[in-house]
Amino acid sequence: MVIDINLSTLQRLKRPEAPSIPQPSLARLPQYHHYLVDLADKGISRISCSVIGAYLGLIPVQVRKDLQYTGIIGKPKTGYSVAELIQAIETFLGWNNINEAFLVGVGNLGTALLGHERFSKFGLRIVAAFDTDSTKIGQWIHEKAVLPLEQLADLAQRMSIHLGIITCPAEAAQAVADEMVKGGIQAIWNFAPVKLRVPDHIIVHNEDLYSTLASLSWKLARRFRVPVQEKEAV
Numbered sequence: 001m002v003i004d005i006n007l008s009t010l011q012r013l014k015r016p017e018a019p020s021i022p023q024p025s026l027a028r029l030p031q032y033h034h035y036l037v038d039l040a041d042k043g044i045s046r047i048s049c050s051v052i053g054a055y056l057g058l059i060p061v062q063v064r065k066d067l068q069y070t071g072i073i074g075k076p077k078t079g080y081s082v083a084e085l086i087q088a089i090e091t092f093l094g095w096n097n098i099n100e101a102f103l104v105g106v107g108n109l110g111t112a113l114l115g116h117e118r119f120s121k122f123g124l125r126i127v128a129a130f131d132t133d134s135t136k137i138g139q140w141i142h143e144k145a146v147l148p149l150e151q152l153a154d155l156a157q158r159m160s161i162h163l164g165i166i167t168c169p170a171e172a173a174q175a176v177a178d179e180m181v182k183g184g185i186q187a188i189w190n191f192a193p194v195k196l197r198v199p200d201h202i203i204v205h206n207e208d209l210y211s212t213l214a215s216l217s218w219k220l221a222r223r224f225r226v227p228v229q230e231k232e233a234v
Helices: 007-014 023-041 049-056 060-068 082-093 108-114 149-159 170-182 209-224 228-233
Strands: 099-104 124-131 144-148 163-166 187-190 203-206
Touching: 023 049, 023 060, 023 082, 049 060, 060 082, 099 108, 099 149, 099 170, 108 124, 124 149, 144 149, 149 170, 163 170, 170 187
Parallel strands: 099 124, 099 163, 124 144, 163 187, 187 203
Antiparallel strands: none
């Protein structure tokens, strides 16, 4: 199963204390990072906003504004140190500070997320999984232990876990969210197709895969749909 998660979503959940930044700028920072890492691998040590903008199809002024949110300032004529810019983006996004998370719901999606190795490169480490299915409890999946859901709140408090990921069925999601809140979890990444009721201070992002699929299907159908006037002309 291929998982393609919007990385800016992950950062918004992980860094509630981060300085305010427009969502479009936040979404572009991982794109800059990917390009810069590629440049570093090729031995390129300095880069300008113009070159970055040309590669990503952005105007240099926009690139400069986006990068300023990380606190780094380029030098006239010489631009930025690639290494320093990579570090600035990673520090701003929290990618160099591993955040630990609990995942609840070890079905197909939950299992795929547990094995998604790229998360660790972007500052997330799922340390344990939870489920109510007795056939799954006690198993190790992608080197993560599957524990009973009733242990989540206590372990979250003892381990200072602040991020929870919900991949269980919709009918169980609210009860799972309640356990997460009880355990002191501050941010929830919700993949269940249901609106969660949580206290105002809890950060929730709903990853609505069904709505995304519906939108994609609709656009694809429109592409292959022949307008009536074109049929008549034929």
